[in-house]
Amino acid sequence: MTPQQAKNTYDTQGYVNIPNALAGDELQRVQSAFQKAQESKNLRNLLNQDDCFIDLVDHPAYLPIVRAIVGDDIQLRYINGGLVKPQSDSGSGWHCDLSQLKGVYLPEAIIMTKLFVYLEPVPENGACLACVPGSHRYEMGHPLPDINTHEDMPHHVKMIAQPGDAVLMNGYTWHARFHNNSDTPRRVIESSYIHAWMKTQFEFDDLSTRVQEQILSSHNRRQLFGVPEPGQTDWQRRLEDSPPYQPVEVGI
């Protein structure tokens, strides 16, 4: 699947599946690092736990896709680990992350996109993410149906996943996380990608010196992690191999 093909799916459905984004030794390493972060209660501080989490932010299996969708001014908002215990009523209900957002006409915007990378199998009864395809194009104010259970949502699709699979989802797509009725926990790494002109949800200064050094050494990482670039405003940021921003101005 090329980035453009993935973008086409995302643009029409509001999400796209990326099978086998992680595999083999790399997947094992991330699973192991996740386990350690979980044990030390640092799932919301992944970047300081292991370098593999830094590498996940610009991973070649999906960053070209995220970039094709979000644009050359892409930036990370956060990366967190998520754990859903087995046999728990821990579902999130059907919602849309951006439904109350002001100032933006959302049916034609890409303001925020979420990436879920699964580290364990997610069976149909195992805290599945589910989406309503095409709902990212609904007119603003389109009412959610007043339903009682997750399963009642018309037209929904469940994201049944294998370890290493990823899903990229528009923040305006209707979605839910179902209750975990299985006997296995759901372990997922959740990232949120936004534009460089938006605020991150972490402070660069809170990252360790070691992590900061890895970020500062690369133009694209500086942008992805929201490090200001001298002489350039956040409205002009672009990734390295893309055309620099050229403001249109006519008349003297």
Added chain:
Amino acid sequence: MTDQQRIDFEARGYLVININNDALAQLQTAFDQSRDHLDDLPNQDDAFISLAEHPNIFPIAHTIISDEIQLRSLTGFIRPPDSAGRGWHQEVAGLLGVHHALSTLCIQVFIHLDDAPKNGACLMAVPGSHRFKSYLPMPDITHIQDMPHAVKLPAQAGTVTILHGNLYQAHTRNQSNTSQRFLNLTYVQCWMRHALPKLSPHTVERIRESVNLCQLFAVRDLSSAPGYWSGQLENYPEATGLPNRQFSPLKVVGKGTEPNR
């Protein structure tokens, strides 16, 4: 913001109002005392901190942007005789991911501190162009005055011009013999980055006296997820921004363990 002002802004993409003579005099004095630090105004005089919530300007800005309003920048500039203007542009054109013709990410507020002579520096705008779609190319013109349908906006001391960020706007050359002073405030949504100078301890202390100023100057903790997308102002009616939009009455449904909400 009156209904007529709202209609005018929605239709034209700009609004012209005034501040009174006392406020003008205070800003002129503060401006002159800060002439060497026009990029650092919030740290120069408390008058510039209060300006962010000026009673003539802020209620309008709040209605246009929404409860999630924040200041992006607050600067001053001087247009000396024969200084160049700026060609036609759209302030938000570089922001990717947004359908600007139907969105309101940003407004600019220009406060004229001097009367503009007939041939002085002034703002021009193309009424209604804030609804132009991004693929519509700017006309290939040589002079600012060549722009079709453009209007020159009033420019007396105390005039306040509020522009939608997607509006076609230009600033004409100052061909007069006198300098003109301006203040420029840009308001954006609170989840956007700001371009304010680093605030001094005194400035932060002053800002912390007010919940609203804390939001406007981004002096608050945004590390918690619920706070990222939302703002909360005191003593103003709720504003969802312009254009008026519907929001779903139910935010979460189908969880099965608690009533829908």
